[in-house]
Amino acid sequence: MEAQQSLFDFIQQQSGKLLEQTLQHIGLTxxxxxxxxxxxxxxxxxxxxxxxxxxxxxxLAGILQTIPSIALLGFMIPLxxxxxxxxxxxxxxxxxxxxxxxxxxxIKEVDPTVTDAAIGMGMSRRQLLYKIQLPLAMPVMLAGxxxxxxxxxxxATLAAYIAAGGLGEFIFGGIALNNTNMILAGAIxxxxxxxxxxxxxxxxxxxxLRKARKAVYALPVAIILLSSFYLLPSAYGTxxxxxxxxxxxxxxxxxxxxxxxxGLNIRTVVISDMIMYKAAYEKELDVISGSSTDGRVKAFxxxxxxxxxxxxxxxxxxxxxxxxxxxxxxxxTPALNKLSGTxxxxxxxxxxxxxxxxxxxPARVAKDFLVAKKLWLPARNGTKGTIRIGSKIFGDGxxxxxxxxxxxxxxxxxxAVTKTGLGGTKICFDALLNSQIDMYPEYSGTGxxxxxxxxxxxxxxxxxxxxxxxxxxxxxxxxxxxxxxxxPIGFNNTYALMMRRQQAAALHIKSISELKEYLTVKxxx
Amino acid sequence: MIKxxxxxxxxxxxxxxxxxxxxxxxxxxxxxLGTSGSGxxxxxRMINRLIEPSSGQITVNGKLIQDQSAENLRRGIGxxxxxxxxxxxYTVAENIxxxxxxxQWDEARIRERTVTLMEKLHLPPAEYSDVYPAQLSxxxxxxxxxxxxxxxxxxxxxxxxxxxxxxxxTRASVRKEFMALxxxxxxxxxxxxxxxxxxxxxxxxxxxxxxGRLQQTGAPEELLFAPANDFVANFFRDQRLSLExxxxxxxxxxxxxxxxxxxxxxxxxVLPGTTSCWDALEQAMHTEGALSVDFRTEVFTxxxxxxxxxxxxYKQTAANGSTTKSF
Numbered sequence: 001m002e003a004q005q006s007l008f009d010f011i012q013q014q015s016g017k018l019l020e021q022t023l024q025h026i027g028l029t030x031x032x033x034x035x036x037x038x039x040x041x042x043x044x045x046x047x048x049x050x051x052x053x054x055x056x057x058x059x060l061a062g063i064l065q066t067i068p069s070i071a072l073l074g075f076m077i078p079l080x081x082x083x084x085x086x087x088x089x090x091x092x093x094x095x096x097x098x099x100x101x102x103x104x105x106x107i108k109e110v111d112p113t114v115t116d117a118a119i120g121m122g123m124s125r126r127q128l129l130y131k132i133q134l135p136l137a138m139p140v141m142l143a144g145x146x147x148x149x150x151x152x153x154x155x156a157t158l159a160a161y162i163a164a165g166g167l168g169e170f171i172f173g174g175i176a177l178n179n180t181n182m183i184l185a186g187a188i189x190x191x192x193x194x195x196x197x198x199x200x201x202x203x204x205x206x207x208x209l210r211k212a213r214k215a216v217y218a219l220p221v222a223i224i225l226l227s228s229f230y231l232l233p234s235a236y237g238t239x240x241x242x243x244x245x246x247x248x249x250x251x252x253x254x255x256x257x258x259x260x261x262x263g264l265n266i267r268t269v270v271i272s273d274m275i276m277y278k279a280a281y282e283k284e285l286d287v288i289s290g291s292s293t294d295g296r297v298k299a300f301x302x303x304x305x306x307x308x309x310x311x312x313x314x315x316x317x318x319x320x321x322x323x324x325x326x327x328x329x330x331x332x333t334p335a336l337n338k339l340s341g342t343x344x345x346x347x348x349x350x351x352x353x354x355x356x357x358x359x360x361x362p363a364r365v366a367k368d369f370l371v372a373k374k375l376w377l378p379a380r381n382g383t384k385g386t387i388r389i390g391s392k393i394f395g396d397g398x399x400x401x402x403x404x405x406x407x408x409x410x411x412x413x414x415x416a417v418t419k420t421g422l423g424g425t426k427i428c429f430d431a432l433l434n435s436q437i438d439m440y441p442e443y444s445g446t447g448x449x450x451x452x453x454x455x456x457x458x459x460x461x462x463x464x465x466x467x468x469x470x471x472x473x474x475x476x477x478x479x480x481x482x483x484x485x486x487x488p489i490g491f492n493n494t495y496a497l498m499m500r501r502q503q504a505a506a507l508h509i510k511s512i513s514e515l516k517e518y519l520t521v522k523x524x525x
Numbered sequence: 526m527i528k529x530x531x532x533x534x535x536x537x538x539x540x541x542x543x544x545x546x547x548x549x550x551x552x553x554x555x556x557x558l559g560t561s562g563s564g565x566x567x568x569x570r571m572i573n574r575l576i577e578p579s580s581g582q583i584t585v586n587g588k589l590i591q592d593q594s595a596e597n598l599r600r601g602i603g604x605x606x607x608x609x610x611x612x613x614x615y616t617v618a619e620n621i622x623x624x625x626x627x628x629q630w631d632e633a634r635i636r637e638r639t640v641t642l643m644e645k646l647h648l649p650p651a652e653y654s655d656v657y658p659a660q661l662s663x664x665x666x667x668x669x670x671x672x673x674x675x676x677x678x679x680x681x682x683x684x685x686x687x688x689x690x691x692x693x694x695t696r697a698s699v700r701k702e703f704m705a706l707x708x709x710x711x712x713x714x715x716x717x718x719x720x721x722x723x724x725x726x727x728x729x730x731x732x733x734x735x736x737g738r739l740q741q742t743g744a745p746e747e748l749l750f751a752p753a754n755d756f757v758a759n760f761f762r763d764q765r766l767s768l769e770x771x772x773x774x775x776x777x778x779x780x781x782x783x784x785x786x787x788x789x790x791x792x793x794x795v796l797p798g799t800t801s802c803w804d805a806l807e808q809a810m811h812t813e814g815a816l817s818v819d820f821r822t823e824v825f826t827x828x829x830x831x832x833x834x835x836x837x838x839y840k841q842t843a844a845n846g847s848t849t850k851s852f
Contacts (some may be wrong), residue, residue, distance in 0.1 A: 111608075111610075111613075113606055113607070113608040113609070113610040114610050114611070114612060114613070116575070116606060116610055117604065117606055117609070117610025117611070117612075118610075118612070118623075119575060119599070120573055120575055120599055120602075120604035120606070120610075120683075121599060121600070121604055121623055121624050121627070121673075122595075122596045122597065122598075122599035122600035122601075122624065122627050123596070123623075123627065124596050127627070131612075132612065135614050136613065136614060
């Protein structure tokens, strides 16, 4: 085992990246805020004058606010692709409501005697707005901008899912990699940014009216300045663009291995697994870090590059179960083992294709498969006990969890429930250890590299042999966690670099080494 | 000069002001008196076009108000509101300078005018120029509101319940102060109030409104002694005696004073004939009832009883329609 790295070490080591992400984060927050102010304030003023518009506009902005942020980012992709644009638009939409609403309320709440006096003294509408309404509404408007800023700092972490960068890269990478330091290195600066901007704006809000006049003029300048941070990084680039998941970015058998073993240097953006394939298909990205059995490989006509230097370890899927559960219900093991050896890579890709691309219900796909293999039995509705099956948020997990539920329901008197969508490895495994679930399908390679975090020597000695890896994790899990690996299901869902079939053929790239060669020779012309 | 001719205003088919006509001459103050909802404020706000009349004509200084932009019209009219409507984010000096700035006076002229007004209204510039309205007392805020309305020396002044927000004591002193202001000379003033005492104290003429109609317009004593209808007569019932005493001067009741022996009770302090009956009675309390009055042509000695008797006769004569005073 390597010595546990401290958070401070991690931050020091990754300071360049941390700075870049922080600047991106600030940039994203303030570009969207700037647009929201430029559009929200005039809208807020408009609805104080055209009262019929107030309800629909505030209502619409309110509805936008209730869309879950990740879903909103998802909606943006078909319209705007990936990267900064959709992230900025989504953040802008979130910032809109507090700004419109507070501008409206702020102006509405100006003492009517004061506006009456101003009009009675002969101010035009414009003079009334600039001399009376806006200055007096300013504290309320600033409160709105303050709310919007804090919301944006928070939501901007999600920008990492669509290749827009920001501190979310560390946060989601850390969650996926079970790396607490990495999570904190992203989460703490994000929290500090929120506190900092909130504090600065509240200071401005509480300033004396006279001083605030100047400060308010300084505000747009500051926002524009902060917005420009986003443009500073990513001034470098290569011919091809790679999109890797946050998890892949930090893994030894991921981007780190690619750099070390292959010497691969490619412009990289961080992106969510959910949209990566589509982005490759739509030529937003050229190289992605997929998984070999993903249904979308087939759907989007991608081709897997050969891992000719063997950096991606074997990822054979197998159910891992709490030993206590297996001992309590001995009939469980034979039921679960029914699936062993039945699904190879191409079958799994096909099953995933039906779920991921044809949008079929994982339960139906699971049942169709079991029926075809003559493994399906009607549920016995037993009452002997409950087995809770977890799964990660990817297709594989959903389908396998459903199959195991049907097997347990059909072959034993136990009742199985599924808890799917448990995020990444860390969340699933923690749930298993804390006895919140009894089992979930895991990959041998993940067990070795992520959960056991085996040392470099151990990994090097095992990695080429699938059986050795499986035996090693089986023993180690039993000893360390009292968790048992049942026999593998059959397919190897390993990491793979993939490209569009057409582009790969045109560039004559079949393996990762050829990709590297293409980039070093032609990338810097 | 302000002139209204057959002015009507309806809000959503409900009449708020019906057929109101009156004229206010320079140097006089017309009080629009009435209860809440009588249409007096609506009438006032039509003059500076905060409300547009449904029909009728309004002329300010000989020009129809529709013939100029609302902004320009308002810049030439001083406007004082019940709660002052001071701008909380402007200093005292900045508040006063609002209209001169709108009229684009040059800096030096604005400064000079501001200083003059602050001095006249007992807000020493050295102390109060850079103070915000929230730091002033109620009376000071009221004075500032007035200074702001007078800043550009408008020929016309509209005042909507100007003393409404003050306590009775401050109110009386601020009122006296206002009456004494030389800035008001030759101005045409309309003031809205629901306070009868205030109306009688300040108004050259009073327009009593009810249900959107002007019930009677005239000098205070006209409303008291020759009411146009029952509404007017009943309106002052509760305070009739004190109003009568305050409105009439000794000059007014002189013809009806019963003669008494001239020399035996001569008082060292002689009251002028312009003294109100109310003040004369008050004086009589200190002199065991006897008063000496200088009527210019002669000095009269009388007592409180003869004063009340003369008042009684005056009222009877007024009711018969012939008094020495011409309304």
